[in-house]
Amino acid sequence: EAGVAQSPRYKIIEKRQSVAFWCNPISGHATLYWYQQILGQGPKLLIQFQNNGVVDDSQLPKDRFSAERLKGVDSTLKIQPAKLEDSAVYLCASSLNPPGKGKTQYFGPGTRLLVL
Amino acid sequence: AQKITQTQPGMFVQEKEAVTLDCTYDTSDPSYGLFWYKQPSSGEMIFLIYQGSYDQQNATEGRYSLNFQKARKSANLVISASQLGDSAMYFCAMREDNTGTASKLTFGTGTRLQVTL
Numbered sequence: 001e002a003g004v005a006q007s008p009r010y011k012i013i014e015k016r017q018s019v020a021f022w023c024n025p026i027s028g029h030a031t032l033y034w035y036q037q038i039l040g041q042g043p044k045l046l047i048q049f050q051n052n053g054v055v056d057d058s059q060l061p062k063d064r065f066s067a068e069r070l071k072g073v074d075s076t077l078k079i080q081p082a083k084l085e086d087s088a089v090y091l092c093a094s095s096l097n098p099p100g101k102g103k104t105q106y107f108g109p110g111t112r113l114l115v116l
Numbered sequence: 117a118q119k120i121t122q123t124q125p126g127m128f129v130q131e132k133e134a135v136t137l138d139c140t141y142d143t144s145d146p147s148y149g150l151f152w153y154k155q156p157s158s159g160e161m162i163f164l165i166y167q168g169s170y171d172q173q174n175a176t177e178g179r180y181s182l183n184f185q186k187a188r189k190s191a192n193l194v195i196s197a198s199q200l201g202d203s204a205m206y207f208c209a210m211r212e213d214n215t216g217t218a219s220k221l222t223f224g225t226g227t228r229l230q231v232t233l
Contacts, residue, residue, distance in 0.1 A: 033220070042120075042207050042223025043161070056220060089159055095219070104151070105221060107161035 002026065004108035006092050012114045018080035021111045024073070025094030033105060034067055034077050035091040043091055049075060082115045089113070119143065120208050120224035127229050129198045136183070137193040137227045139208030147213035150191040151221065152182065155205040164206075167191060198231045205229075 005024040013019050025032050030051050035043035046065065048056040052072040060067070064083070069075040079086055089112050093105040121140045129135035141150065152164040167175045167182045175182040183192040195202055205228050209221040 031219070040225070042209070042225055043221075044223070045220040048220055091159075091161060093161070104163050104166060106163060107153075110159040112159065 004092055004094055004106055006090075006108035006111055008111055009109060010112045010114075012116065013082055014116050015084055016081040018078065019082055019113065020076055020078045021090050021092075021113075023075045023077070023092030023108060025075075025092070026106055029094035029096055029106075030072070031095045032069055032075050033093040033095075034075070035093065037089040037091055037110070039088070046077070079113075082113075084115050087113055087115045119222045120210055122208055122224035122227050124227045125225075127227055128232060129195075129229065130232055131200060132197055134194060134196045135198055135229065137195070137206050137208075137229065139191045139193065139224060141189050141191060141208075141210050143189075143210065143212055145212040145214045149211045149213070150182070150184070151209040151211070152180070152191075152193045153207045153209060153223075154202075155207060155226070157204070161207070165193065195229075200231050200233075203229060203231045 004026055007022050011019055032049045034046045036046050037043040046060045047067045049069045052069050065079055067077045089110040091110045092108045095105045119142050124138055127135060148169045150167045154162045154164055165175050165177045165180045165182050167184045174184050179196045181194045183194055205226045207226045208224045211219055211221050
């Protein structure tokens with residue numbers, strides 16, 4: 001079974017530029033999550049989708065971050081314009097619905113973003 | 117207050133020895149789940165083990181076991197017979213079940229484990 005796919009793996013941009021990340025969850029997983037992991041910290045949830053609807057975006061900086069999951073499968077996270085403090089690893093995760101054992105989330109390899 | 121606390125920024129263990137990574141949590145939700153993830157230098161978060169708040173027995177998965185002490189609100193990870201490939205960051209996380217429709221995980225700050233020869 002294929003895991004969660006993310007691209008690109010690495011991205012370097014200058015501040016005020018825009019950037020987009022893509023995620024394809026595990027087949028059949030209705031729930032998709034985007035996390036931000038700043039160096040030295042644990043991941044922090046940015047947004048959670050159930051199929052193509054948003055169920056939690058309380059920690060998403062909506063003035064510059066946006067995300068969509070139009071067909072309920074893959075998802076795109078965008079930052080526009082980027083700030084220096086957005087340098088982080090952006091992790092995508094997915095889980096079953098109805099949930100599997102413990103509602104376990106499975107993570108992709110992440111996208112490492114460096115804003116200069 | 118921190119919901120998940122991992123007090124050990126770094127740990128060393130010799131190959132083939134056992135090691136315990138500490139995790140304490142804070143919640144008023146009677147139903148919750150506790151998770152441990154491993155993050156190698158490649159960056160991917162690898163699920164290791166899960167413990168539900170109503171589970172009577174401690175969870176085990178191969179060389180991993182979770183020492184769940186509900187009254188103390190601790191969920192320590194025990195790795196037996198450490199291997200060099202166990203060197204990585206380890207994160208404890210919690211999901212609270214009665215917080216609406218979201219099932220987000222709240223993570224601790226992690227413990228970096230280094231296995232030595």
